[in-house]
Amino acid sequence: MSTLAQGKADLERASTAQKVADMLRERVLDGELEPGLRLSEEAIGGALGVSRNTLREAFRLLTRDRILVHEHSRGVFVRRPNGDDVRDLYAARRVIEGGALRRWNDVSEKQREAVRTPVRQAVARAEKNDFSRTGAANIQFHRGIVGLAGSVRLSDESDRLFAELMLAFRVAHEVEAFHQTYLPWNRKIVELLNDGTVEQAVQQLDEYFDAAEQDLVSRLTAD
Secondary structure, eight states: OOHHHTTTHHHHHHHHHHHHHHHHHHHHTTTSSSOOEEOOOOHHHHHOOOHHHHHEEEEEEEHTTSEEEEETTTTEEOOOOOOHHHHHHHHHHHHHHHHHOOOGGGGHHHHHHHHHHHHHHHHHHHHHHTOHHHHHHHHHHHHHHHHHHHHHHHHHHHHHHHHHOOOOOHHOOOOEEEHHHHHHHHHHHHHHHHOOOOOHHHHHHHHHHHHHHHHHHHHHOOO
């Protein structure tokens, strides 16, 4: 039992580190932390009021998730994904989101609304020529799709994928313009789901992923 007691501080630090990592990941999704940005231990640790050891553990977790990269003698940076990363990300998303979407008829209305609402909000803004935060709305739409699976583990894993993908969008420089292009696809997927044609919605999602992957890879290659 004495060894367990000795590990209490490590456990508390690990728990805090995970919370810090989650917070930083959200900043990546929000676009506050840009690809290539060097992260200052002093600035972030001071702002969050956490120890250097806790912050380094959070950095380690995000490095494992491919959000950050440690460069010897230079420090920790927000990662810049490349074309191969994008292809791998979409391969994972096809399996996760396609499978989750097929559960549409078996889930609660609350879960369905988590898919519909982001699209409805984005469409309403688009009708007013307001395309701000289109990327954030798109992420919420896909979070809603993953939520149809009813698995906390899948949702957590997908959040890591979304953060990495958002970095790729920002490397391509046109986050809102990119997502603006695919808003009609999201709308069509919801329409098919509401009509009860789930397999057609899954097919539309696959076509969406094919087009988005090719588009993003080409932008990264051009960059």
